[in-house]
Amino acid sequence: MAQAEWAIEVDHVSKAFRVHTEKNPTLKEKVIYARRAKHREFVALRDVSMTIGKGTTVGLLGVNGSGKSTLLKLISRILYPDTGSIHVRGKVSSLLELGAGFHPDFTGTENIFLNGSLMGLSKKEIQYKLDEIIDFSELGDFIREPIRSYSSGMYMRLAFSVAVAVDPEILLIDEILAVGDAAFQAKCMDRLRKLQSQNRTIVIVTHDTGAVERFCDRAVWLHNSRMVLDGDPSDCVQRYLQEAFQNASEGANVMSFDRVDESSTDLSHVAAGDAVAATSAQEDAAGERVGGHEVVLTTVAAHSEMGTDIVRAGMPLQVVLQATCRVDKANVVFGVHIETEDGVLLYGTDTRIDLTGPRSFVAGEQWQVSLQFEQLALAPGHYALSARVFTEAGEPLDIWPQCAHLTVVSEPREVGYMHMAHTWTFEPKGVKV
Amino acid sequence: MLFARPKEIIEYRSMLWGLILSELRTRYRGSVLGFLWTFVNPLLTLLVYTLVFSTVMRIHLTHYAVFLFIGLLGWNMFSGATLSATSVIVRQAPMVKKIYFPREILPLSVVGGALMNYLFSLVILIPFLLLSGYEPNVYWLYLPLIILIETILTSGFALLFASVNVYMRDLEHVLQIFMMLWMYLTPVVYTLSMVPQRFLPIFMLNPVTDVISSYQDIFYYEHSLDWKGFLYGTVVSVVILLIGWSVFHRLSRRFAEEV
Structure with missing residues (x-):
């Protein structure tokens, strides 16, 4: 434009x-x-x-x-x-905060008039649009109730309906x-x-x-x-x-009051508020890290061409686990789970299932274990990774739930959890007479 | 600039009117007498003052209750609106923070509400006068003029105090006490002639004196306005409105952050 x-x-x-x-x-x-x-x-x-x-x-x-x-x-x-x-x-119409310009003791209809007048509409103009506003809000019988009894969703319905009706x-x-x-x-x-x-x-x-x-x-x-x-x-x-997720994972998470003195767009020191909030919420929800810790994970990270913890749908992703062996240990299995934000397991695999890798480790050894996905089949959204080290017998050594976050982005925004390679075909089949 | 503000307020007149109505409607919500309080309230106040000043303080004035009622109604409009307007920006903080509208609307709606209230109270004042043996006279035609000047004066103080109070919240508390003193520096419960000579200049400087005296002139004394005093009151009222409005305008820029 x-x-x-x-x-x-x-x-x-x-x-x-x-x-x-x-x-x-x-x-x-x-x-x-x-x-x-x-x-x-x-x-x-x-x-x-x-x-x-x-x-x-x-x-x-x-x-x-x-x-x-x-x-x-x-x-x-x-x-x-x-x-x-x-x-x-x-003419500006703004929907800034819930309940702005509403009087809790008035009914929905009365508030439409009040709110409309706050946006500079005359009574006549509002009367003219009243039915349209009420229809759009779908508030039904509640429109005649004082809005103090409304839920926040109902408030929003009313506010949005008025805001778009004023034809801003x-x-x-x-x-x-x-x-x-x-x-x-x-x-x-x-x-x-x-x-x-x-x-x-x-x-x-x-x-x-x-x-x-x-x-x-x-x-x-x-x-x-x-x-x-x-x-x-x-x-x-x-x-x-x-940037936001990177900051969150680096723990640069304090909302600084003194950004006054900071001179810049220096992103490394900044509050990644949203991301942090999400992270801590997930940590609360996630289970605790458990295991005997004979083999212990030090870091877990997902890398792609876009950077750490972020990947484009359908592109390669590498999950890298760093592990240290504290004692001699045999029959060790490494695994990775990919979960949704609310903890639904989408995919999991480990070295036992895939019949790969060495099994026995010696005290003091450090290993980097990488799992490579050639084409990540996840739809855009936010996911969590869990890393798991256990023995073939099932004894947990280091089960680390939601130790890394993964954001999948994509240009066409498919829905669901999966990114499935696909093609559409249209074939003309004649005309029905 | 001088005319830009009034123009915008005219554009938002339906909001002003809506706020006045909601103020009137919600004031007595939930009470048994409801809107009747608009009439009962001044009558009860009148009763108390009449008892105190005619029986205890022994003010001897023919039709003292009439004199008192005329002054009280006029005074209540001024003091009620000024006090309520002083805290109105803080009271309506959610609205100030969340939506745009000309901020003047808030104190002006309080003054508008008080004005409506005064008009309603005429519904009792007039019968009260007639029952006391007064008859309608031609000077009553000055009433709209007096009400206009009182509205201008009250708006000026309302705008001034409302904006200052945002930055200095003590004002509303100080003002509550000061209003009490102010009433006794205005000829509401006694006539100017009862005031000792040396205090008279204070009464004469007080612009509310001219408004209240004017009500008494047309209703109680049944004669024309004291034009000299009335002109002084008018000039002072307009000046206070201009000062109040310009202070308000200057201070209103940070209202949304300070409330």
Whole structure:
């Protein structure tokens, strides 16, 4: 899309937040600490510039705390930049947080009027669209109930229905679609596609990288308050995932308050918040590492041409185990399991099944055992690897569940767990008269 | 700039109206008397003040209850709206943080609610006057003008205090006490002639004095406005509105971060 006609122009924008050490400063403190900074500055955005053309759909990527939501709030004028400027052409409708602009004591219908009026619609305009909004939300009888009784999914249905009904020229969406059920999410996506086809501008923040690849014309990756990459969605997603997971596995996981003093896009020191959250959740869920540890695993990693812990579907993957033998041990078997994020075993193999490798090891020896997949038959998604060392008799030596994570990416986004090589054929078979 | 803000507020008038209505509707939600409280509340307040000031304090003024009622209704609109508006930005923090709208709407909706309330209370004030032997007179036609000036004055203070309170939360507490003092520096429970000469300048500087006196002029004394005083009140009200609005505008940029 030519950028001749822009919808949103962000020009060298920086934004810092004051973080008060104490909430609700009292008069006494105001007087005592007058003129002395009693707060620290937290830079949420640093020198970000972008021009979003009319009719473009842009996905904002980044780990938690990278500045995505701040950028959306700046565009929707809830916040103002410290330096730089933002220009917006056209009516903006934003879906930033659940329940914004709703009154819990009012019924769904009353809230449609309230929320619509917050978006600058007159009562008449809302009346005109009321049925359409209620139909779209599928809230049925609940529309006449006070929304304090709504679930978060129902809130979202109402909020989304109003937001798209106001026929915005620019729609800003921050994550909230995730709380809807699958059917409603699909419906939302349909509606968003319709808006796309009407040349509306959409800016969306989501952690569903698949959605960014499928749905966006362009992706912007924010990291550590700066814009790292701006361009093709697939490239952005892949680089983003690669960095985020790499940081997580390196344990660079603390959300640094003092990114103020950090000068850069230096990715090695940064919070990979999302990835870390996912990792720790998985560790909680996973079983404990067990075994007699006569043979002990030191590292487990998956490598591909894309890097560590990430691979393109259908491409080679090498799982490398490093092991140390503490005592002489015979009949040792090495194995690898590939599991889904919620622990369903998809595939497992070991050296006994495959009748390969040496069986006996001597104390002090160190071994690197590699398992090579020529074409990884996994669909895009996130997976976990478990490494297992045990004896032929089944005695566990080192069973290490979910010791590595694997992200599979791919251009066409197939569904399911498997990546199956396939071809489609169409043959004309004549015409039925 | 000067006209850009009012223009945007006009664009959001349906939101302003929606907030006023929801304020009125939710105020007495869950109470037995419900909306009737709008009428019962000032009557009970009147009863208390009349008891105290005519029997204990022995203020002798013909139709003292009428005098008091006129002043109280006018005062309640000012003080109620100002106090409520002071904390409105903080109270509505979720909205301020999550959606864009001209922030002025919030304090202005509180003032609007108080204004509606005042209009409703006329439904009791007028019969109250008639029952006390007063008859409608031509000066009542000045009423809309007085209400307009009070609305301008109240909006000015509402905008000023609402924005400052975001950064200095003590203001709302200080103001609650100060309002009490302010009421006694306004001729609500006694006439200006009862005020000792040396305190009179304070009363005369107070712009609320001119508003309240004007209500009393047309309803109680049944004569025309004191134009000199009224003009002073008008000028001060407009100045306070301009100050309040410009302070509010300047401070509102960081509201979403500070609340």
